[in-house]
Amino acid sequence: MCSKKQSDQKRRQAELARRRQNRLRNPEGWQPPPPAEAEVLDIAPIASPDEPAEDRALFDPTARDALCANLQAELALVQEAFDLCARGEPHAALDRLTAIARKSPYADWRLFIRGLVPFQRGDRAAAREAWHRLEAGRRPARIAITLDRVWDAATVGAAAPADGTSGVEAAAVNLMRRASLLAASREIAAVRHRDEERTFSASQAALAIRLEKHYRPLDFDFVSEFSAACRALAFGQADDEPFLALCRSTAGPADDPRNTRLQFIHLQRFIDADEQVRQGAREYVDRDLPGLTHLPEPLRTALASVTLERAASSLLDREDGFLQDLTPQEERVCQRLLCESLERHPRNLRAHESLIDLLATRAEEDDSRGDADRALIDAKLAFVGQFPDQYEHVRDLIDRFIAAGEFARAEPLVKSLTEQRTGDMGSRATPWRFELLRASSRAAADDSLPEARGALEACITAWPNWMPRWWIPFLEAALLLREGNEAGVTAALDVGRRESPDDLTSDMMLHEALVRLKCPAPRIEPIRTRVQNAAKHNAIDSPIAPLAHVACFFMELERCGIPLDGEDHPAFAIGRAFSRRLWQDGTSTLGSVSGGVSGLPVNDPGFWAAFRWLATHDFFGTVSPKREPKGFARLADNQPRAAAEVLEWLTRTAPSSLTTRKAGKRLTLVEKFIATEQNPATAQRLRGIVMAARKAIEADQERERRARFRSAGRGLAPPGRALGSSNLPPLLQVILERGGPEAVAEIVPLLLGPMNEKNAKRIAGLAARLGISEEEMIDLSER
DSSP states (O other), X not given: XXXXXXXXXXXXXXXXXXXXXXXXHOTTSOOOOOOTTHHHHTOOOOXXXXXXXXXXXXXXXXXXXXXXXXXXXXHHXXXXXXXXXXXXXXXXXXXXXXXXXXXXXXXXXXXHHHHHHHHHHTOHHHHHHHHTTSOTTSHHHHHHHHHHHHHHHHOGGGSXXXXXXXXXXXXXXHHHHHHHHHHHHHHHTOGGGOBTTBSSOHHHHHHHHHHHHHHTTTOHHHHHHHHHHHHHHHHTSSOOHHHHHHHHHSOOOTTOTTOHHHHHHHHTTOTTOHHHHHHHHHHIIIIXXXXXXXXXXXXXXXXXXXXXXXXXXXXXXXXXXXTTTOOHHHHHHHXXXXXXXXXXXXXXXXXXXXXXXXXXXXXXXXXXXXXXXXXXXXXXHHHHHHOTTOHHHHHHHHHHHHHTTXXXXXXXXXXXXXXXXXXXXHHHTHHHHHHHHHHHHHTTSGGGHHHHHHHHHHHHHTOOTTSOTTHHHHHHHHHHHHHTOHHHXXXXXXXXXXXXXXXXXXXXXXXHHHHHTTOOHHHHHHHHHHHHHHHHTOOTTSOSHHHHHHHHHHHHHHHTTOOOOSTTOHHHHHHHHHXXXXXXXXXXXXXXSSOOOOOOOTTOHHXXXXXXXXXXXXXXXXXXXXXXXXXXXXXXXHOHHHHHHHHHHHHHHOGGGGGSHHHHHHHHHHHHHHHHOOOHHHHHHHHHHHHHXXXXXXXXXXXXXXXXHHHTTTSOOOTTSOOOGGGSOHHHHHHHHHHHHHHHHHHHHHHHSOOOHHHHHHHHHHHHHTTOOHHHHHHHHHO
């Protein structure tokens, strides 16, 4: 027995159902009318008695034989144009009609199709503009009038209610049509239209095209967004027929109404579609964009530039690497596309970078440093002209001009860099480095020594605050020596030796000044010999400070962009002696430099700059990643700054050594130090070292995992043995059980072949079809 409350509820539900049925059965009640275009779909063409034979032949095949050969050819063009319009290719349809002359009997049909194309897009004004010139009474004019009338009937919400129809009824009709629009949209997502192998099936594409044609005038914004969402779903799937059908038969956005650019982007996914990609780019740039007059001119030029740049990049960024397997002709095509892209929009950053990468690669292959090198310099100048904040390219241009002795061309770039007040050390040191190298260049000849004097004075004026000023007196002494002022040389050297912290640093700075300012070799050789002897006879109980001062001096020079000159430079002997001294692996000759015993100045920032210099030069060959000296290991295990430099060295030279437990402890030591470091620049650099080391560890682990995975396919049964689960590796056993011999035959060539991205995706796809997870594959491979 049910309660009274439940009985009342059932009674009310029954009453509501009865009333609903009565409303539906009442013939005088309001019923939603069918769509206005439904009656047009059933109209059959009927020829009028006085209709021209040319019009009758379009619908009556028996009347075609009466036409002459020329008219039959034009009739075929008209029919083909109608077919193209039906398939959603309006521009191709218009192309077919260009052969029909204005005085031809089929000129009206050409005019009718010119109006039909915008009519299909929903542009009624453009359709009327073409149709009002049709000859009244002929078949094209009658069809145009019918289509125009159907348009008025279909847009109920835009017109006032007809006689005898209230506004409430008109609103109800509009709501019912919108309900049918939503029902049609939901129908596309119905389960019966889905396909397991496709994100968006062919039947869903057909329903989406039908929705676009029937409901676009009713709700333009919704239908546009819905069609765009359908195209996005179909874009990424392997079967591109649904996507191409949607692009042909649905209208795109305002900047790509024919979906030409979208198809061009879609084609970039395929390696063998380079020619189609370029054709798509040219069609959009040369044909579509000029007609989009509703877009601002700057936007059209930017769209053209981006499209051309992407067409070139699709060829440059192949899977095998930049410029891999490109012919010289293809390289020239890419260069022309990028140059045209920059002509249309000079501030296209990606086009500049791609062009510079292309020309830089060609310049490396061109040993003569001729046209390719000049083209690269011109491209970089154009780039920094549009983007002055690209400091790396500005400095590269300055270096190129300095190396070529073209200081006049480099000077404007140096001034521009100085005026921008950049924060990075390399840019701030560029004016000083420029003036120093100009002084070095001018000191080579006696007649240009006054210019060298001016350049050296400018160099001292621009001296960086982090660079030790001990070097200035030695530079003055070297230039005075070139000028023949021996008395001035003696006075400058006295000042330099008083300011310098030790004799070894004085000798090294003097040697570097003499070399830089082109002093005679007889004055340089004694200094070189003295420095090399000091390095050779350095003892394990000698003070470490002189070596650290010299190393710190050269570290600052290299940070400012002045590298060591030649492998026989005495700084290399200092570097080897300093490295051995740190690991206590040097020659035991007591008191060779200045005597005494000192510990490592780990609290001195200059010492860590010196240690960084050693790590930058791979410790001058005194350390092997697989066998570290005890002193080296002790320093790296206990000092976070030393651990960071060693990690950076291993990341660059031996990343496989980072997976050891010792390297893991050093990473933890550095990470703890970063949390307490007060200097933001130091903390940022150490954080970058840790991040690079972590990435190198992940890459090495991934290589090992892939190697184990590939080894699972190596133990295959010999040809004479039967293919069974007992003589297969564990991974292939599972594949045989779940997919049969066909699955094994499919995966074995992939396991034995090169482990590239394409094969990895195919293996992952096969495993997914067989229900094998990635973790399960790794586990089976390791057995």
